[in-house]
Amino acid sequence: EADIYQTPRYLVIGTGKKITLECSQTMGHDKMYWYQQDPGMELHLIHYSYGVNSTEKGDLSSESTVSRIRTEHFPLTLESARPSHTSQYLCASGRGGEKLFFGSGTQLSVL
Amino acid sequence: AQRVTQPEKLLSVFKGAPVELKCNYSYSGSPELFWYVQYSRQRLQLLLRHISRESIKGFTADLNKGETSFHLKKPFAQEEDSAMYYCALSSYNTDKLIFGTGTRLQVFP
Numbered sequence: 732e733a734d735i736y737q738t739p740r741y742l743v744i745g746t747g748k749k750i751t752l753e754c755s756q757t758m759g760h761d762k763m764y765w766y767q768q769d770p771g772m773e774l775h776l777i778h779y780s781y782g783v784n785s786t787e788k789g790d791l792s793s794e795s796t797v798s799r800i801r802t803e804h805f806p807l808t809l810e811s812a813r814p815s816h817t818s819q820y821l822c823a824s825g826r827g828g829e830k831l832f833f834g835s836g837t838q839l840s841v842l
Numbered sequence: 843a844q845r846v847t848q849p850e851k852l853l854s855v856f857k858g859a860p861v862e863l864k865c866n867y868s869y870s871g872s873p874e875l876f877w878y879v880q881y882s883r884q885r886l887q888l889l890l891r892h893i894s895r896e897s898i899k900g901f902t903a904d905l906n907k908g909e910t911s912f913h914l915k916k917p918f919a920q921e922e923d924s925a926m927y928y929c930a931l932s933s934y935n936t937d938k939l940i941f942g943t944g945t946r947l948q949v950f951p
Contacts, residue, residue: 774941
C-alpha cells in the first residue's frame with residue numbers, strides 16, 4: 732500500500748550520540764520534506780528535496796543533515812545529539828506544495 | 843516575510859454550535875492557503891484548500907485577500923471535529939508549506 736513511513740516512532744538517546752531518523756515513501760513522490768515541531772508551536776521546515784541528489788535547507792536553521800540518494804528515501808542525521816534537539820520530527824512527501832502526505836513522526840528526546 | 847498567524851491556541855464549543863477558527867497570513871504575492879487537521883493519534887492530513895472552493899466534513903474557508911484571512915468555518919460542530927487544526931500557506935513559485943501554530947478545537951457533548 733502506498734504510504735509514507737517514519738522510524739523510529741520514539742527515540743530516547745544520550746547527548747553526543749549520532750542518530751538517523753528514517754523516512755521512506757512508496758507513493759512515487761519527487762518532493763520530500765522534514766518539519767520540526769515543538770509542543771504548542773508551529774511546524775518549521777528544516778529540510779526539503781525536489782528529487783534525487785537535491786537537498787535544500789528550510790526556513791529554520793538546523794544542525795541536522797539530510798540525503799536523497801533514492802527517490803523513496805530521505806533520512807535525517809544528527810551527528811552529535813544535544814538536549815536542544817529534543818523535538819518532534821515530521822517527514823512529508825508530495826508532488827507539489829499544495830498537498831503533502833505526512834508520516835507519523837518521530838519524537839526525539841535527548842538526555 | 844511569509845507568515846501564518848492563528849491567534850487562538852484553544853477553541854471550545856458545544857456540539858451544534860457554530861465554529862470559526864481564525865487564520866491570518868502575510869505574503870506579498872498570491873498565496874495558496876490550506877487547512878490541515880490532526881485527529882487524536884492520527885497523522886496530519888489535508889482538510890481543504892482555498893483553490894478548490896470545496897466543503898469537507900461541513901467545513902468551508904474563504905480567502906479574503908483584503909483582510910489577508912482564511913478563516914475555517916462550520917455551522918454546526920460535531921464531537922468528531924475535535925482535533926488540532928493548522929492553517930498553511932504556499933507561495934506561488936515554491937513548493938514549501940508554511941504552517942501556523944495551530945488551534946485545538948474541543949467540541950463538548
